[in-house]
Ligand SMILES: Nc1nc2c(ncn2[C@@H]2O[C@H](COP(=O)(O)OP(=O)(O)OP(=O)(O)O)[C@@H](O)[C@H]2O)c(=O)[nH]1
């Protein structure tokens with residue numbers, strides 16, 4: 001079926017509003033980038049590049065953004081004329097997408113699309129298209145679709161509004177009734193997706209509870225996208241996950257055990273980026289919760305980024321972590337203070353590491369831990385750091401032979417210690433007395449002491 005510029009497909013980008021299908025591959029598309037005023041477009045370009053979309057030209061317009069069309073109607077008409085009259089070989093040949101360098105209002109998206117006659121993305125719709133392209137698990141697909149539908153709905157409502165006020169002629173021949181039908185379908189789909197997501201979140205929460213009951217501790221890796229979270233996760237857990245030099249490779253949470261530390265679970269998750277509207281973020285809440293409501297949250301920063309970018313990313317990450325931390329009294333004993341890990345240190349000089357560490361300290365964080373997932377430098381130190389944060393220093397446990405009042409076999413008590421902590425050293429004396437070096441939480445220490453008061457000694 002041919003689509004006209006009245007069709008919400010054109011406005012709503014990859015949303016698949018009507019048919020429930022989403023375009024996931026944008027590789028090879030050609031786009032114009034519309035920029036209002038002097039702005040740093042590096043990040044948006046990186047996002048476009050990650051999707052294989054080439055920006056053939058940046059069109060600049062000075063002054064403040066126009067509330068209806070971002071660029072102003074006259075200027076957009078000029079651009080539309082130039083696009084429709086391009087001859088073969090012109091850089092604009094094959095352009096079927098315009099990206100506006102802002103988080104646009106629905107009104108602006110509709111306005112620009114109408115004037116140019118091509119699909120229009122703003123920063124948020126670009127991100128949504130990217131998420132849709134990268135979502136591989138059911139969990140990720142569900143949350144991305146929710147975010148996309150929410151965004152589409154704002155545009156459809158804008159179209160409906162324009163029709164009722166007579167600003168705009170009928171929609172695809174069906175007018176306002178057709179549009180309302182589309183919105184109603186969309187609402188139904190949203191309700192179903194939310195129900196599915198909630199079920200999943202509940203299941204995750206139950207898993208977490210079980211883990212806590214079994215004496216496991218969780219370490220969450222959070223940070224800006226491309227900070228090196230999945231690489232470090234892989235290095236520490238030995239579990240294979242997707243690592244790529246692109247933004248938002250990871251969209252879901254993966255949990256794995258830290259090698260040689262069976263009681264410690266690591267959680268790799270989706271990264272952060274500046275300025276995503278709350279509605280979009282809410283869709284990802286359940287996924288990130290796993291890493292943020294962990295016993296220990298590690299904020300990863302790419303040491304090879306420019307200093308001012310590191311400062312900005314640290315600020316974004318801190319805000320996200322604080323805003324999302326949900327106190328769950330049945331899960332957490334203590335508040336969870338984030339620590340900073342500086343990644344990719346193989347890429348920078350020693351002076352540079354120090355400069356970044358100084359910046360982190362000046363932001364009020366404790367001394368950062370430095371690490372390279374590629375060379376392995378600092379990995380052992382980080383493992384030790386994680387253990388110390390979760391368990392405190394290892395303790396010496398002495399288990400003595402049975403007495404008149406307590407007749408449990410030594411082996412019975414020793415195996416309980418093994419169950420609850422991580423044993424580094426195990427030494428047995430001829431009479432069976434056993435000396436253990438163990439990483440044990442304070443709570444576990446107290447429980448063991450209470451149960452075998454005269455048989456167990458912990459220092
Ligand atoms: N030189 C160097 N590169 C690294 C290191 N760790 C990660 N990288 C590279 O950085 C890029 C991003 O790494 P990922 O581990 O995918 O980063 P992420 O934080 O999981 O990224 P998203 O999931 O996309 O948010 C990849 O190209 C990695 O190879 C490191 O220690 N040294």
Ligand SMILES: [Mg+2]
Pocket residue numbers: 229230231242243249250269
């Ligand atoms: Mg990742």
